[in-house]
Amino acid sequence: MSVTDVGGFVASGIGCGIKLSGEHDMAIVATADFAPVNAAGVFTSNKMTAAPVLVCREHLAVTQGTAAAVVLNSGNANAATGKQGMADARRMCELTAAGLGVVPQHVLVCSTGLIGYGLPMDKIAPGISAAIASLSASGGPQAAQAIMTTDTVPKQVTIASNGFTVGGIAKGAAMLEPNMATMLAVLTTDAASSSEELVAALRAGVASTFNTLTVDGAESTNDTVLILANGQAGAVAYADLVEAVIAACESLAMQMADDAEGSTKTVFLRVTGAASDAEAAKAARDTANCQLVKCSWYGQDPYWGRIASEMGAAGVAFDHTKLTIAYGPHVVYDHGEPAHPSELAEYMAGRHLELNVDLGMGNGTARIITTDLTHAYVDENMGTS
Amino acid sequence: MSVTDVGGFVASGIGCGIKLSGEHDMAIVATADFAPVNAAGVFTSNKMTAAPVLVCREHLAVTQGTAAAVVLNSGNANAATGKQGMADARRMCELTAAGLGVVPQHVLVCSTGLIGYGLPMDKIAPGISAAIASLSASGGPQAAQAIMTTDTVPKQVTIASNGFTVGGIAKGAAMLEPNMATMLAVLTTDAASSSEELVAALRAGVASTFNTLTVDGAESTNDTVLILANGQAGAVAYADLVEAVIAACESLAMQMADDAEGSTKTVFLRVTGAASDAEAAKAARDTANCQLVKCSWYGQDPYWGRIASEMGAAGVAFDHTKLTIAYGPHVVYDHGEPAHPSELAEYMAGRHLELNVDLGMGNGTARIITTDLTHAYVDENMGTS
Numbered sequence: 012m013s014v015t016d017v018g019g020f021v022a023s024g025i026g027c028g029i030k031l032s033g034e035h036d037m038a039i040v041a042t043a044d045f046a047p048v049n050a051a052g053v054f055t056s057n058k059m060t061a062a063p064v065l066v067c068r069e070h071l072a073v074t075q076g077t078a079a080a081v082v083l084n085s086g087n088a089n090a091a092t093g094k095q096g097m098a099d100a101r102r103m104c105e106l107t108a109a110g111l112g113v114v115p116q117h118v119l120v121c122s123t124g125l126i127g128y129g130l131p132m133d134k135i136a137p138g139i140s141a142a143i144a145s146l147s148a149s150g151g152p153q154a155a156q157a158i159m160t161t162d163t164v165p166k167q168v169t170i171a172s173n174g175f176t177v178g179g180i181a182k183g184a185a186m187l188e189p190n191m192a193t194m195l196a197v198l199t200t201d202a203a204s205s206s207e208e209l210v211a212a213l214r215a216g217v218a219s220t221f222n223t224l225t226v227d228g229a230e231s232t233n234d235t236v237l238i239l240a241n242g243q244a245g246a247v248a249y250a251d252l253v254e255a256v257i258a259a260c261e262s263l264a265m266q267m268a269d270d271a272e273g274s275t276k277t278v279f280l281r282v283t284g285a286a287s288d289a290e291a292a293k294a295a296r297d298t299a300n301c302q303l304v305k306c307s308w309y310g311q312d313p314y315w316g317r318i319a320s321e322m323g324a325a326g327v328a329f330d331h332t333k334l335t336i337a338y339g340p341h342v343v344y345d346h347g348e349p350a351h352p353s354e355l356a357e358y359m360a361g362r363h364l365e366l367n368v369d370l371g372m373g374n375g376t377a378r379i380i381t382t383d384l385t386h387a388y389v390d391e392n393m394g395t396s
Numbered sequence: 397m398s399v400t401d402v403g404g405f406v407a408s409g410i411g412c413g414i415k416l417s418g419e420h421d422m423a424i425v426a427t428a429d430f431a432p433v434n435a436a437g438v439f440t441s442n443k444m445t446a447a448p449v450l451v452c453r454e455h456l457a458v459t460q461g462t463a464a465a466v467v468l469n470s471g472n473a474n475a476a477t478g479k480q481g482m483a484d485a486r487r488m489c490e491l492t493a494a495g496l497g498v499v500p501q502h503v504l505v506c507s508t509g510l511i512g513y514g515l516p517m518d519k520i521a522p523g524i525s526a527a528i529a530s531l532s533a534s535g536g537p538q539a540a541q542a543i544m545t546t547d548t549v550p551k552q553v554t555i556a557s558n559g560f561t562v563g564g565i566a567k568g569a570a571m572l573e574p575n576m577a578t579m580l581a582v583l584t585t586d587a588a589s590s591s592e593e594l595v596a597a598l599r600a601g602v603a604s605t606f607n608t609l610t611v612d613g614a615e616s617t618n619d620t621v622l623i624l625a626n627g628q629a630g631a632v633a634y635a636d637l638v639e640a641v642i643a644a645c646e647s648l649a650m651q652m653a654d655d656a657e658g659s660t661k662t663v664f665l666r667v668t669g670a671a672s673d674a675e676a677a678k679a680a681r682d683t684a685n686c687q688l689v690k691c692s693w694y695g696q697d698p699y700w701g702r703i704a705s706e707m708g709a710a711g712v713a714f715d716h717t718k719l720t721i722a723y724g725p726h727v728v729y730d731h732g733e734p735a736h737p738s739e740l741a742e743y744m745a746g747r748h749l750e751l752n753v754d755l756g757m758g759n760g761t762a763r764i765i766t767t768d769l770t771h772a773y774v775d776e777n778m779g780t781s
Contacts, residue, residue, distance in 0.1 A: 059708025059716055091704045091716070093733040126701025127734050232705045302687065302769070303777050310778030316511025316617075319476045323444025324615035331444055331476070348478040349512050384687070386771050392688050393695030 013151025023145035024157030027138025029086035041080035051209035061090035076206025203242035273387025285375030305384035333371025398536025408530035409542030412523025414471035420542035426465035436594035446475030461591025588627035658772025670760030690769035718756025
């Protein structure tokens, strides 16, 4: 269940002291022979782009979509760090490249953790050496461990498809709208695929999984999803590749939702009957990010009034007499009239909730996966220390 | 300091059992002789409009901007209540009108509290009778008390201007983006003013005060600001009227911010240097409503990285090398480079924080007043019971 379940890849995870707790904080994922292979990345659209994201984009452009390794650290996002941050991100690639015997442009870099503080390069330089020394064909779980920040469990996946495999590790809560300060994922595959196909498959995977997940509406400076394809399994059907990448991303996204900061509920919100898919997505996202709605989930309270209010405020085509809201099979608001179903308390007590909202205006639909807002979320985000 | 500080107005506030706690929950504000006078209203733009808002709009349209009284209840918002909710809102006006000897169209109605539950008319009918019996020229403070929901203190204001007075009562946390399920305000004045001037003055007042206040980004179904002008003080300069209305709204808005649900900080966020005022407002509002930023204020943590990240994610013209962020006089991020000022802890410990963000892209500016996100906010919004 990890990046090293795919033949021809090695990984490692070690602690080098970036995290004061002493937990693991440095990881490398690489091809087993350190030879560059086809690669692709999808990154945050936040304009306050972190230095490692800028370096990844530059390297993938220069190499026309090839890479031999990814170096990742947790405990510090190297974001909002100015010119020194760019120099440090480049230095991480150079140190890794020197250790592996490749050019720096064939190394990609990811950082996650606090924003606004310079990287402790005196710890990172020996950390990279130690991570290289630890690389092994069974190192995926250690790498997954080393990229955790507020995660409570490592996130890993292996998808076996028609003669090839996709493996992955990830950290964080959401893509494009992550929680702490980064969602990262690294996928590996032994499928033979061009860089162009990899980019397309990765975009498809991200769009239907990570991009439907929102914890708090905040879009990170560092979000990165990478894939490396070493081709050892030979050519595969493109449709199979896309399907396997989506399955891997879906699994990692669900692991993130169930481990989101302080959450006690994962909510699958589906909006149907909107005037368009775009309006459905707007209404779904606004509702998923509404503090009041999120608090009521925490309280296991099916307070449909707040949901109806968010739908009315979302700026989409709306007629309250056509609005229907249901938790799972329990209709709580039916074409403009409140319903008060019995036996709802047991449903609301579950870890996973399905919330279906039908606007009755057209054929637009959207899905969002989100979480509740809890005391523990406030605790985790009150301070940086 | 209330609506009855203005000559020629009476008010009352009593308890009729809508709130199970027994606290006051029914209020009336009226002209002393129950004669209709010029009036105006500004209402929520939420399309999930509550029944009392629809009835207010209808009555002001029918009467061409005149009213004799406002009846208000707390404990139940009469929102998302379907056809019965409309009938109940009309019935509240009819009962009040019968007691005062006016036509129902000269009564305006406001409700605040839980969404999605029918009004207990068996309690409201005798409550309206009792409120009418209690009307007095010193009843403003009782009315302010009776419209409280999660407010911990009543909100009242009196502004003395050039020969006339504006008085007001209010409840709730924010206009257009309120907290629980309604921000309400009723203003009175003895200035003589046409309904058209009253509408314009009220819109100006709301735009520069209540509409710059956001607690959690949720827009209520019931938000209502009303003004009644009995003309006893004679004609006034329109500019003076606007100034006094703005001053009254500003005072009530500040009282709301300082009493927002569970808040420990009031934050004055100013964005300058945006490409346009609209972009400044977008960036300011996104940042003010970011859960991560709000939690860091609660923790008294000047975590500028999150603020920079919100600016980068706001979809506005952005270049991090031109971005400067300061808490009061303390610069924490200076043209793309982090600064680490000393003596910031004492500043962050204050109840009121000034946060200034300069984007360095143009001349657009915006101001937002907001609050932090706390354990107490989660407590208050976990459930409806």
